[in-house]
Amino acid sequence: MTHDYVRGIDHVGVTVPDIEAATTFLIEAFGARVVYESFTTDQPPQGSPEIDRDLNLHPGTRLVAARLVQLGRGPEIELFQLQAEVQRPASRPSDFGLQHLAIYVDDMAEALRCFESAGGQMLSGPNPFLFPKEEGCGNLFCYGRTPWGMMVEFLTYPSGMGYERGTSLRRWHSCGS
Structure with a gap:
C-alpha cells in the first residue's frame, strides 16, 4: 500500500510561555525568520469550549498569540502562546x-x-x-x-x-x- 498523498512534515507546533522571548531566542540561536503572524498580542485572547474540545486543550484555554517561523530549509515551527489554568x-x-x-x-x-x-x-x-x-x-x-x-x-x-x-x-x- 502506498501513501502518495503524504508529502512530508509541514511544521511542528510548540507552545511557549512568551512568544516574543521565544521568537528572539530562535532568531538569535538559529537565524529563524518570521514567516507570518497568525494571531497577535494586540488582539484580545480567544478561546471557546469547541476549540478546547477540538484541539484537546485544558478547558478555558485562551490563545494569546501565534506565529510561524522558519529555520533554514526545513519544516517551519508554529509558535503558540496559550493561557490556561493548568500548564x-x-x-x-x-x-x-x-x-x-x-x-x-x-x-x-x-x-x-x-x-x-x-x-x-x-x-x-x-x-x-x-x-x-x-x-x-x-x-x-x-x-x-x-x-x-x-x-x-x-x-x-x-x-x-x-x-x-x-x-x-x-x-x-x-x-x-
Missing part, C-alpha cells in the same frame, strides 16, 4: 509524545555557541552517534534545552550514514533539501 513544563525525552526538535547544522561549534549565547543550555558536548546505522566520519549529535525547557538535538552527518548502504531511502538532509 505543565516541557516534557522530557522519557515522556510520551514528541520529545525533541532536531536541527541539522553544518558547523556544530558555531551552532552551539549561538544557542548558548541566546540563552539555551547545552546538556553535553558533541558525541558520535549512538546507533551503528548512523555512524560515519564526523557524524555528531548533542542535546540542549531552550529557555522554556524544550529539548533540541543538534546533529551533523557530513559523511553520510551507515544505513545508506542498505537502502535507497535517505534522511531529509541527504535528499538535497
